[in-house]
Amino acid sequence: MSTASRIRCDLDLDARIPGRRTGWLRIPHSRHESGYGIVPVPIAVLEGAPGPTVLLTAGNHGDEYEGQVVLRDLVRDLDPARLTGRLIVLPALNLPAVLAGRRDSPLDGGNLNRLFPGDPEGGPTGMLAHFVTTELLPRATWALDFHSGGSSMEYLSCAMARATDDAALAARLEAAMLAMRLPLALVVQATQDARTLPAAGLARGVIHLACEIGGGGTLTPASVAAAEAALRGLLGHAGVLAPDLPPAPPPRLMRVAGSDHFLFATARGLFVPEVALGATVAAGQRAGRILSLDEPDRPPIALQFGRAGLVVCRRVPAQVVPGDCVAHLASEA
Ligand SMILES: [Zn+2]
Numbered sequence: 534m535s536t537a538s539r540i541r542c543d544l545d546l547d548a549r550i551p552g553r554r555t556g557w558l559r560i561p562h563s564r565h566e567s568g569y570g571i572v573p574v575p576i577a578v579l580e581g582a583p584g585p586t587v588l589l590t591a592g593n594h595g596d597e598y599e600g601q602v603v604l605r606d607l608v609r610d611l612d613p614a615r616l617t618g619r620l621i622v623l624p625a626l627n628l629p630a631v632l633a634g635r636r637d638s639p640l641d642g643g644n645l646n647r648l649f650p651g652d653p654e655g656g657p658t659g660m661l662a663h664f665v666t667t668e669l670l671p672r673a674t675w676a677l678d679f680h681s682g683g684s685s686m687e688y689l690s691c692a693m694a695r696a697t698d699d700a701a702l703a704a705r706l707e708a709a710m711l712a713m714r715l716p717l718a719l720v721v722q723a724t725q726d727a728r729t730l731p732a733a734g735l736a737r738g739v740i741h742l743a744c745e746i747g748g749g750g751t752l753t754p755a756s757v758a759a760a761e762a763a764l765r766g767l768l769g770h771a772g773v774l775a776p777d778l779p780p781a782p783p784p785r786l787m788r789v790a791g792s793d794h795f796l797f798a799t800a801r802g803l804f805v806p807e808v809a810l811g812a813t814v815a816a817g818q819r820a821g822r823i824l825s826l827d828e829p830d831r832p833p834i835a836l837q838f839g840r841a842g843l844v845v846c847r848r849v850p851a852q853v854v855p856g857d858c859v860a861h862l863a864s865e866a
Pocket residue numbers: 593594597646679680681683
């Protein structure tokens with residue numbers, strides 16, 4: 534079995550050329566409508582004076598928009614001469630999902646952020662994950678992957694890093710999160726899913742951060758400003774772009790440490806929340822109730838938080854089925 538990527542990049546990533554270059558990652562995708570067709574994922578390289586490489590990605594999930602906005606703005610507006618280093622920027626990483634405004638790719642159902650390190654012989658999404666793993670991550674010192682709650686969730690603005698046993702790396706991740714100018718910095722121990730992009734980056738020695746900003750499939754002035762602050766904060770911290778942000782209060786460092794931080798619907802129905810995003814809750818406190826859709830006289834089903842914490846994420850659609858996450862908490866670090 535071949536391990537070489539079938540994806541071709543228009544840009545020579547080994548050529549260190551000051552300035553701005555743009556092109557495509559060409560994912561082969563032969564199909565009825567386009568027998569020799571490709572999926573053209575946009576990529577930009579902005580290079581200034583010699584310095585570290587930062588990999589910046591958004592649209593890993595296609596229905597998460599803040600990062601897609603600020604990375605497009607960056608590619609278009611930033612003068613590369615201001616950089617001490619190189620930015621490799623993919624504002625619409627999973628392009629088919631971005632075009633569809635969906636979390637997953639409509640081409641193969643692939644949830645890119647659950648397909649790392651990828652598969653060179655897989656579908657378009659698996660091939661893309663493999664290309665990022667083998668061609669982009671090895672060239673990066675730093676990386677930031679932008680997320681939001683997407684269509685089904687809404688987040689408080691937070692920088693995120695996976696927990697790691699490597700104390701030196703953990704300290705670097707924490708310092709970077711604190712520089713990202715978001716109200717919260719979350720160390721995530723609960724969902725140690727190794728199939729994510731940041732997990733793939735950390736496994737290859739990249740100081741790989743993520744952020745969760747907003748959600749609900751929309752944008753707000755505050756969420757876009759938060760994403761811009763996170764981007765500028767990290768680039769300043771990495772020494773790639775001179776900091777140009779006013780002082781901000783330090784983020785609150787918290788953790789997402791176990792499965793008890795997540796609350797799931799236990800029945801089909803309408804979830805009526807009783808606490809808001811950003812609320813501090815006690816163990817056993819009611820989170821809300823689920824009303825039957827078709828039996829109005831049926832008693833509601835109450836949901837209670839299994840532990841104390843800060844509600845950092847909530848479900849957006851009111852209808853739930855068993856297994857839907859309706860909220861998740863962060864607790865004191
Ligand atoms: Zn996401």
